[in-house]
Amino acid sequence: MTMDQMSATEATTPEHLETLLAAAEPASRAWAAATPVRRAEVLDVVAQALDGAADELVPLAMSETHLAEGRLRGELKRTTFQLRLFGEVLRDGHYLDVRIDPADADWPMGVPRPDLRRWKEALGPVVVFAASNFPFAFSVAGGDTASALAAGNAVLLKAHPGHAGLSHRTGQILTESLRAAGAPDGLFAVIYGREAGTTALKDSRVKAGGFTGSIPGGRALFDLATSRPDPIPFYGELGSNNPVFVTAGAAASRTNEIAEGFLSSATMGAGQFCTKPGTLVVPAGSGLVDRLRGAALAEPATLLNERIQEGYTHVLEQLSGHPAIDVLAQGDDPLADPPSPTLLRTTAEDMLADPDALQRECFGPTALVVEYSDESQLVEVAESFEGQLTATVFAAEDEDVRDLVTVLARKAGRVLWGQWPTGVSVTYAQQHGGPYPATTAVGFTSVGTAAIERWLRPVAYQGFPQAQLPEALRDENPLDIPQTVNGRTR
Amino acid sequence: MTMDQMSATEATTPEHLETLLAAAEPASRAWAAATPVRRAEVLDVVAQALDGAADELVPLAMSETHLAEGRLRGELKRTTFQLRLFGEVLRDGHYLDVRIDPADADWPMGVPRPDLRRWKEALGPVVVFAASNFPFAFSVAGGDTASALAAGNAVLLKAHPGHAGLSHRTGQILTESLRAAGAPDGLFAVIYGREAGTTALKDSRVKAGGFTGSIPGGRALFDLATSRPDPIPFYGELGSNNPVFVTAGAAASRTNEIAEGFLSSATMGAGQFCTKPGTLVVPAGSGLVDRLRGAALAEPATLLNERIQEGYTHVLEQLSGHPAIDVLAQGDDPLADPPSPTLLRTTAEDMLADPDALQRECFGPTALVVEYSDESQLVEVAESFEGQLTATVFAAEDEDVRDLVTVLARKAGRVLWGQWPTGVSVTYAQQHGGPYPATTAVGFTSVGTAAIERWLRPVAYQGFPQAQLPEALRDENPLDIPQTVNGRTR
Numbered sequence: 001m002t003m004d005q006m007s008a009t010e011a012t013t014p015e016h017l018e019t020l021l022a023a024a025e026p027a028s029r030a031w032a033a034a035t036p037v038r039r040a041e042v043l044d045v046v047a048q049a050l051d052g053a054a055d056e057l058v059p060l061a062m063s064e065t066h067l068a069e070g071r072l073r074g075e076l077k078r079t080t081f082q083l084r085l086f087g088e089v090l091r092d093g094h095y096l097d098v099r100i101d102p103a104d105a106d107w108p109m110g111v112p113r114p115d116l117r118r119w120k121e122a123l124g125p126v127v128v129f130a131a132s133n134f135p136f137a138f139s140v141a142g143g144d145t146a147s148a149l150a151a152g153n154a155v156l157l158k159a160h161p162g163h164a165g166l167s168h169r170t171g172q173i174l175t176e177s178l179r180a181a182g183a184p185d186g187l188f189a190v191i192y193g194r195e196a197g198t199t200a201l202k203d204s205r206v207k208a209g210g211f212t213g214s215i216p217g218g219r220a221l222f223d224l225a226t227s228r229p230d231p232i233p234f235y236g237e238l239g240s241n242n243p244v245f246v247t248a249g250a251a252a253s254r255t256n257e258i259a260e261g262f263l264s265s266a267t268m269g270a271g272q273f274c275t276k277p278g279t280l281v282v283p284a285g286s287g288l289v290d291r292l293r294g295a296a297l298a299e300p301a302t303l304l305n306e307r308i309q310e311g312y313t314h315v316l317e318q319l320s321g322h323p324a325i326d327v328l329a330q331g332d333d334p335l336a337d338p339p340s341p342t343l344l345r346t347t348a349e350d351m352l353a354d355p356d357a358l359q360r361e362c363f364g365p366t367a368l369v370v371e372y373s374d375e376s377q378l379v380e381v382a383e384s385f386e387g388q389l390t391a392t393v394f395a396a397e398d399e400d401v402r403d404l405v406t407v408l409a410r411k412a413g414r415v416l417w418g419q420w421p422t423g424v425s426v427t428y429a430q431q432h433g434g435p436y437p438a439t440t441a442v443g444f445t446s447v448g449t450a451a452i453e454r455w456l457r458p459v460a461y462q463g464f465p466q467a468q469l470p471e472a473l474r475d476e477n478p479l480d481i482p483q484t485v486n487g488r489t490r
Numbered sequence: 491m492t493m494d495q496m497s498a499t500e501a502t503t504p505e506h507l508e509t510l511l512a513a514a515e516p517a518s519r520a521w522a523a524a525t526p527v528r529r530a531e532v533l534d535v536v537a538q539a540l541d542g543a544a545d546e547l548v549p550l551a552m553s554e555t556h557l558a559e560g561r562l563r564g565e566l567k568r569t570t571f572q573l574r575l576f577g578e579v580l581r582d583g584h585y586l587d588v589r590i591d592p593a594d595a596d597w598p599m600g601v602p603r604p605d606l607r608r609w610k611e612a613l614g615p616v617v618v619f620a621a622s623n624f625p626f627a628f629s630v631a632g633g634d635t636a637s638a639l640a641a642g643n644a645v646l647l648k649a650h651p652g653h654a655g656l657s658h659r660t661g662q663i664l665t666e667s668l669r670a671a672g673a674p675d676g677l678f679a680v681i682y683g684r685e686a687g688t689t690a691l692k693d694s695r696v697k698a699g700g701f702t703g704s705i706p707g708g709r710a711l712f713d714l715a716t717s718r719p720d721p722i723p724f725y726g727e728l729g730s731n732n733p734v735f736v737t738a739g740a741a742a743s744r745t746n747e748i749a750e751g752f753l754s755s756a757t758m759g760a761g762q763f764c765t766k767p768g769t770l771v772v773p774a775g776s777g778l779v780d781r782l783r784g785a786a787l788a789e790p791a792t793l794l795n796e797r798i799q800e801g802y803t804h805v806l807e808q809l810s811g812h813p814a815i816d817v818l819a820q821g822d823d824p825l826a827d828p829p830s831p832t833l834l835r836t837t838a839e840d841m842l843a844d845p846d847a848l849q850r851e852c853f854g855p856t857a858l859v860v861e862y863s864d865e866s867q868l869v870e871v872a873e874s875f876e877g878q879l880t881a882t883v884f885a886a887e888d889e890d891v892r893d894l895v896t897v898l899a900r901k902a903g904r905v906l907w908g909q910w911p912t913g914v915s916v917t918y919a920q921q922h923g924g925p926y927p928a929t930t931a932v933g934f935t936s937v938g939t940a941a942i943e944r945w946l947r948p949v950a951y952q953g954f955p956q957a958q959l960p961e962a963l964r965d966e967n968p969l970d971i972p973q974t975v976n977g978r979t980r
Contacts, residue, residue, distance in 0.1 A: 029896075077600045092977070099919035099940075109916050110567045114909060118919040118940075123932070184593035207925075207932075226716040230876070230926040233933065306870045370715060386720070398956045405958065406519075408610060411950050419953040420619040426599050429608040431950035435697075436720040441775065442613070442697075442947045449977070450589075450608075450948065457655060458900050458940065460921035463909040465887045468895065487582070487918040487939070489972075489979070 009164035010189055011193030017200060019118055020156060023186025024125040025205050028154035030184040032122040035471075035479060037098070040087035042181040047087075049168070049177035050141055057170060061135045064163040068303040069311060071269060072136070079136040082143050082426055086150035089449045094480040095151075096120050097458070098472055100485045114463050117473040120456035121154030122435060124207035127191075127200040128365040129221065131212035132304050133272045135163040140170040140190060142237075143426075143447055144210040149188070151455035156206070157190045158197035162305040168190075185361050191432075201225055203233075210308075211236040211275070212446065215437050222440045235454045236440035237433060239361045240389035243279040243423045245404060250418075251288040258394055259291040261366070265420035267298040267341045270313075271365035272308070275390050275421040278361060279346065281381055284371035290483040295329045297341040303364055309337050313362035316342060319366070324350035328369055341365035348372035348381050353381075355384040379403050387435025388412040390421035413438060413445070501656035502652050507690060513676025514615040514697050518644035520611040520674040525961075525969060526586070529640060530577035534669040537570040537577075539667035540660070547660060551625045554653040556792040560625070561759060569626040571929030572633050572916055576640035579939045585970040586610050588962055590975045604953050607963040610946035612642030612762070614697035615721075617690040621702035622794050623762045626655040630660040631682060633916075633937055634700040634725075639678070646696070647680045648687035652795040658681075676814065690713055691724075698945060699893035701726040702764070702936065705851075711921055712930045725944045726930035727923060729851045730879035732911045733769040735868050735894060740884040740908075741778040748884055749781040752857070757788040757831045757912035761855035762798070765911040768851060772836070773873055774861035779835075782859055785819045787831040793854055799827050802854035806832060809856070810877075812847055814840035818859055831855035838862035839873050845874040868894050875898060876924025877932075878902040880911035886930050903928060903935070 012020075031039070050057070053432050054076055061072045089095050099118045107113035131138035138144070140157050159167035164271060171190035178187055191200060201209050201224050209225050209232065211218050218236035225234035246258060254386045265277050282288045295346050303309045313335045319325055320334075331340020344366065351370050358368065374391050382391070382404055391412035395401045408415045413434030424432055430448030433439040439446070443452050466474050472481040482489070502510075504640050521529070540547070544566055577848045579585050589608045608925040616638050621628035628634070630647050639644050649657035661680035668677055681690060686701035690701050691714050699715050699722065701708050708726035715724035736748060741956020755767050772778050793799045802826045809815055810824075814836050834856065841848045841860050848858065862868060871895055872881070881898035883905070885891045898905045903924030914922055920938030929936070956964050962971040972979070 033896075038807055059883050072669040074600060081599045088977070094979070101915075101917045101919040107915070107917070109571045110564055111913065111915070113915050116915065116917055116919040124900070222721065222957065223717075226721075227713075231712065231716075231930060232926075233931070397958070401958070406523075409951075410614070414950045414952060417954040417958065421653040423601065424602050425591075425597070425601070425606065427591045427603055427606055428595070428974065429591040429950055431608050431948045433948075435947075436722075440721060441723070443943075445948060446515040453933075457925075458903065458921045458923075458935060460904040460919055461899075462904060462906040464905075468887070468891070468907060484918065485945075487578070489584070 005134040008158065008168050009192050012196035015029065015044060017191060017196050020186070020189045020191065021125070021200065021203055022482065024154040024156060027184040027186035028122065028125045031187055032152035033152065036090035036093060039152065041088040042178065042183050043083045043087045043146065043150060046141070046174060046177045046417060047083040050076065050319040051080050053173050055058055057443045058167065058490040060166045061163060061171060063136050064166055065304050067269065075136045078426060079141055082137070082146045082205055084271045085426060085449060086146050086452060088374065089452055090150055095452050096472055096481055098483045100473065100483055101357050102486065116460050116462050117464070118458055118460040119458045119470065123455055123457055125205055126155065126210065127152040127156045127158060127197065127206050129158045129197060129209070129211040129213065130160040130167065132160050132162040132308065135166050138212045139163065141166050141174050143451055148210070148455045151383065152451050154187050157188070157199050158200070159190050159192050164192065175404060190402055191266050198224055199224035202228055204230060205233065208232050209234040210446070210454070213238070214261060215239040218440060233454065234440055235275065235444055236448060237446050238437045238439065240438045241278040241280060241359050241361050242275055242390045243385055244392040244394065245275045245281045246283070246288065247395040247399055247401065248286065248375060248400055249396045251283050251286045253396070254394065255287045255291055259288060259295065261420050263295060263297065266424045267365045268369040268422055268474055270301040270303055271341070272304055272363060273422050275424055277367060277392065277421055279359065279368050281372060281378060284373045285345070289369065289371060292343060293309050294465060295326050297329055297331055297343065298329060298365065300333060300336070300338040300340045302338040312339065312362065315360060315362045316366050319344055319362060324354065324358065339365060344368045348368055348377040351381060352384055359385060366418070379407055381397060382407040382411065385411050387438040389432060389434050389438045390416060392413045392419070394414040394418050410437065441453060498658050499649065499682050502686035507681060507686050510679045510681065511615070511690065511693055511695050514644040514646060517674040517676035518612065518615045518677065518941065519779060521677055522642035526580035526583060529642065530580040531667065532673050533573045533577045533636065533640060536631065536664060536667045537573040538855070539663050539718040540566065541570050543663050547656065549654060550656045550659060554656055555625050555794050565624060565626045568916060569631055572627070572636045573875060575916060575939060576636045576719045579942055580640055580686065585942050586761045586962055586971055588973045590973050592976065595730035599626050606950050606952050607833060607954070607959060608948055608950040609960065611949045613945055613947055615644040615646065615695055616698040616700065617646045617648060617687065617696050619687060619699070619701040619703065620650040620657065622798065625656050628702045629653065629813060630657050631664050633941055635702065637941040638700065638945045640940050643945050643957060644677050647678070648690070649680050649682050654682065674837055688714055694720060696722065697864050699714060699724040699937070700720050700944070703728070703946055705729040708930060713924045717723050723944065725934055725936060727764065727936050728927045728929065728966050730764055731768040731849050731851050731875065732765055732880045733771060733875055733879060734767045734771070734882040735771045735872060736882065737889055737891065738773045738776065738777065738865060739774050739884040739886045739889055741776045743886070744884065745781055747775045749778060749785065751910050753785060753787065755912045757855045760791040760793055761831070762794055762853060763912050765914055767911055769849065769858050769860060771862060771868060774788045774863045776835070779859065779861060784819050785833065787819055787821055787833065788855065790821060790826070790828040790830045791855070792828040798853060802829065802852065805850060805852045806856050809858070810853060811832055814844065814848065821957065829855060837859055838867040841871060842874055849875060866970040869897055870903055872897040872901065875901050877928040879922060879928045880904045880906060882906040882909070882911055884908050901925065929930065966975040
């Protein structure tokens with residue numbers, strides 16, 4: 001960082017935070033009043049500005065996060081794709097969930113039905129806490145910001161200290177391109193420092209929070225949001241073990257494919273993905289275990305920052321020291337900086353005896369192989385997990401694994417068949433979120449088009465004259481928004 | 491109550507609660523696995539059984555709640571209508587929000603898109619806390635139960651002690667008709683006593699809570715739900731003042747209509763509705779104030795129970811004793827049991843000076859008239875309110891009240907034009923919920939078909955063979971569920 005950048009990323013003062021919050025409120029209202037198509041046009045301008053700054057931003061990200069250039073270029077592309085995809089959501093209009101019930105004197109409830117029209121409106125200013133491990137896609141211009149802006153909210157973005165310089169520069173480009181596109185001043189700002197983040201989250205002008213990070217950090221912020229005099233929604237994506245379950249049939253017929261896919265997915269990005277497969281449940285004594293024992297693992301890679309390095313070695317030491325765990329494969333320097341990847345081993349019986357210790361998320365290049373002696377243990381082990389972002393099954397296409405899949409669908413937001421959970425596609429049907437502690441709001445996703453639902457609230461208008469209604473709720477429908485009339489899609 | 495009923499409604503013991511919770515979990519799973527149409531058929535059977543028991547249930551309700559027969563017959567009709575309407579939601583299938591993204595090698599994100607299919611699945615057993623003021627529609631077989639059962643969840647219903655005998659008998663009919671229709675045993679049970687309710691809410695098998703009642707009671711339960719080791723969604727409908735704003739034009743041209751409508755809506759059901767218009771903001775010195783001063787109010791009516799009578803007289807004494815408040819109209823015995831209705835008066839300036847005291851919900855037959863001297867104060871007074879279930883405008887059709895309506899739409903879940911907020915219609919577009927303290931979950935409704943969304947969570951399936959997918963997610967779509975494919979409704 002230059003001296004200017006260092007001074008720009010110092011902790012936001014209470015006075016400056018107050019200025020930003022005071023500006024965010026009117027900006028949020030003006031932005032919410034713009035048409036969805038207008039907001040889509042602005043998001044396109046922002047996406048274009050970020051794409052154009054790739055050659056400046058990617059080296060900055062490399063220097064702060066130790067992530068590789070290819071990965072970061074791909075992540076920036078994903079980030080601008082998200083901004084444009086939310087533009088598509090806005091142009092489509094289904095996200096407004098417009099429902100129109102004309103007055104009905106014969107409504108079978110027994111009393112006449114008034115004219116009722118319902119849609120979704122923006123919440124107001126929101127605060128988003130950026131992640132360490134995705135400096136673009138879950139940070140300043142990431143999915144939370146894109147979806148909250150799309151929905152019509154102002155955003156205060158709490159920068160992650162692991163990439164403050166990149167956050168500052170990305171924030172400048174975002175603010176400048178928003179202004180150039182005609183968005184209201186004060187609609188977006190980056191804030192720095194834990195104190196500024198928690199103060200913003202507790203401020204009565206802030207109407208929701210978003211977060212991607214650790215379980216303790218996310219839980220502390222969730223507790224703040226829910227203990228306010230006026231509690232607000234808090235969408236935290238906290239942690240996940242992402243277990244993978246392999247039947248004997250799959251282990252026998254696809255030994256190499258599963259072994260290689262697992263090693264690659266578990267050590268990709270030095271294992272620093274919330275969807276890293278942390279546990280692989282396999283038949284005891286199978287060729288798959290033989291194939292993994294002593295396997296050549298990925299080269300040592302520097303972790304995102306010192307704090308993550310410390311946390312990683314701490315958890316790895318605890319796991320390695322557990323009496324039920326031994327080492328299946330390991331490089332020369334598992335606890336060094338950078339660390340060699342590690343593959344640990346235990347049995348299904350041992351995991352069932354101490355799930356809290358053996359299912360703990362180890363953020364970094366370590367994963368645990370669990371050997372089962374009886375296929376019925378697959379369901380038992382699956383039942384022992386708490387909430388997950390993902391859970392995966394490897395089985396033959398015609399195997400009856402319904403019981404296992406049913407349990408996994410209760411535990412996780414995304415269930416995969418014969419694929420690896422890393423690489424979360426941004427689509428209409430994506431679900432990135434699950435029961436606690438995967439997320440703090442089980443009914444929502446932080447990736448994919450449905451992520452916009454987090455920043456909206458329904459409002460119904462009863463008995464309004466046509467000209468006094470929001471345009472999307474009028475019979476003439478000048479904005480051509482999809483309308484459901486009397487319970488039927490038009 | 492008979493001796494048998496008294497014993498049946500004693501506090502649920504910890505041992506019995508454990509039996510009910512243990513039964514609810516497998517029942518919930520079996521019920522969730524039934525097709526939506528099958529669940530609709532069962533809800534129809536329940537509705538028919540309750541309709542058939544009207545002549546037994548209504549007198550029981552009258553004896554316990556002091557509500558009038560006509561009102562209670564209408565409420566039971568509303569209750570069985572709700573059960574059937576959720577059946578219609580199940581047969582329609584849009585509530586599942588099925589999204590299908592076929593694999594796409596050219597997905598513009600930059601990496602190939604896997605096959606992803608997302609829908610909504612039931613949460614699991616939920617606990618619902620019944621309300622005092624709607625012994626049918628927000629109680630044992632009320633909207634929370636109907637929507638949670640429709641979504642595929644088991645329900646433990648914590649009875650309100652104000653109508654325990656009715657709750658017991660309604661619960662019997664519900665349980666018997668569920669069994670007769672072939673629903674799994676243990677799917678529904680009534681529990682009694684505060685301790686049983688809070689124990690259930692904290693139990694790890696329970697996945698969500700619903701509540702209709704007071705701000706302190708709802709907040710205490712919300713705090714329990716969110717401070718669990720694994721926090722769960724808590725849908726509480728807590729309290730609302732439901733202010734009504736009258737422009738000078740409307741006050742002059744519709745004096746009698748507004749005065750009579752207000753008096754009727756504010757004292758209907760002895761003012762014991764969460765949508766009672768508690769505040770009427772009117773032009774100072776207008777004919778509308780003259781018309782209300784000394785107006786003949788409704789006859790005294792016994793309140794629901796002693797606790798509500800005590801709370802009512804306590805709040806009324808506090809309001810009447812406030813230096814900025816005087817009496818506009820009052821019967822002979824405002825603090826007696828039963829109480830005569832009361833109409834209080836203050837000014838916009840005074841309300842803006844002490845909103846906490848003057849906007850406090852007074853549950854019972856009291857309302858406050860607020861005189862403004864300048865129409866610009868309408869927006870100011872509107873801004874001073876916290877979250878509301880409803881807010882209402884009386885204005886001429888061509889008056890420019892956009893600023894006022896915009897503020898009210900930020901404050902309330904339902905905004906009315908020239909109508910009264912009591913009498914919440916059960917429809918597709920209804921919204922009963924708003925920012926805190928109106929509700930604890932701002933994005934949801936507890937009335938209308940969208941209420942089913944509270945009891946569901948999204949699950950995505952990635953890369954599954956067709957035969958291993960839930961039927962609703964298959965290409966052949968054997969259940970004929972609406973599917974959105976690649977972001978477009980089929």
